[in-house]
Amino acid sequence: MKLVIIEPLGVEKETLLEIADKAVGRDTEIVYYDTRVTDDATLIERGKDADIIVVANLPLNETVIDGCKNLKLLAVAFTGIDHIAVEACRKRNITICNCAGYSNAAVSDLVFGLLINLYRNIIPCNEVVRKSGTKDGLVGFELEGKKFGVIGTGAIGSRVAAIAQAFGCEVYAYSRTRKDLPGVTWMELGELLETCDIISLHVPLNEKTRGMIGEAELAKMKPGAVLINTARGPVVDSAALAKALNDGQIAGAAVDVFETEPPVPEDHPLLHAKNLIATPHVAFATKEALIKRAIIDFDNVRKYLDGTPQNVM
Incomplete structure (x- = not known):
């Protein structure tokens, strides 16, 4: 059995190979590539003899899948699999496993880091104090007492809801599937958008969620509201969000995700919008989370080899 780690996973090589060898080394030849490439020909060359490919968020299209x-087994060291040609895998009965849960703490942390930056003007404050300025015009807001809306209440959304309550927020939620979340009031999407001061997105990307926050939805939000997107870029219409920010229709936004993986084109509309904080899809990426991810991913491989696959998508 040959396993190819087709791109770096954000963990030091020695540590990564130790995790891999501990999980599957006795049964499997392990090949590790420490560079990230995106052209089909090179990816096919890397994976042509592989029984198992370990991949993070590197896009693998139908051409690459068919060339391997x-x-x-595709052991995806990521939560979402929208970068994988899933139908091509299904046609060939290729199993896909993901790493759900590894970044719950990391993503939740960044949500509040971004939000507090927006509410307390931390970035502008840092800039002005370096220019001998003062707090004039930079007085911010408290989280306590704000109406906090969570869209999508999976593991991360549920964690965000609990943390928001710890800050003293009133928490509201919209999700396709409702669950028992203490202290959370359920609303339909339109009502939540109209009610809340803060909207935080935590839905997967699929045909139902693509573009779910567009011009009409942004128009329902309060003028003083802010939007946080650490989910997937295409969940939000970027042009509509940029316009809403530039027109003062909403007060601010923070985005960690775009339509494509960074680097983001310099002419992207959100990079020229007012009151926006942008980060380069870093929510999942903490030292701790990347180790958790590697452990889960190679445990997925081990379980597959044992005939008891887990985290199958």
Whole structure:
């Protein structure tokens, strides 16, 4: 059995290979690539003899999948799999496993880091104090007492809801599936957008969520409201969000995700919008989370080899 780690996973090589060897080394030849490439030909060359490919958020299209003739398992070191040609895998009965849960703490932390930056003007404050300025015009807001809306209440959304309550927020939620979340009031999407001071997105990307926050939805939000997107870029219409920010329709936004993986084009509309904080899809990326991810991913491989696959998508 040949396993190819087709791109770096954000963990030091020695540590990563130790995790891999501990999980599957006795049964598997492990090949590690420490560079990230995106052209089909090189990816096919790397994966053509692999029975198992370990990949993070590197796009693998149908051409690449079909070029990897021996492929039986894609061990995706990520939560979402929208960068994988899923239908091509299904046609060939290739199993796909993901790493749900590894970044729950990391993403939740960044939500509040971004939000507090927006509410307390931390970035402008840092800039002005370096220019001998004062707090004039930079007085911010408290989280306590604000109406906090969570869209999508999976593991991360539920954690965000609990943290928001710890800050003293009133928490509201909208999700396709409702669950028992203490202290959370459920609303339909339109009502939540109209009610809340803060909207935080935590939905996967699929045909139902693509573009779910567009011009009409942004128009329902309060003028003083802010939007946080650490989910997936295409969940939000970027042009509509940029316009809403530039027109003062909403007060601010923070985005960690875009339509494509960074680097983001310099002419992207959100990079020229007012009152916006942008980060380069870093929410999941903490030292701790990347170790958790590697452990889960190779445990997925081990379980697959044992005939008891887990985290199958």
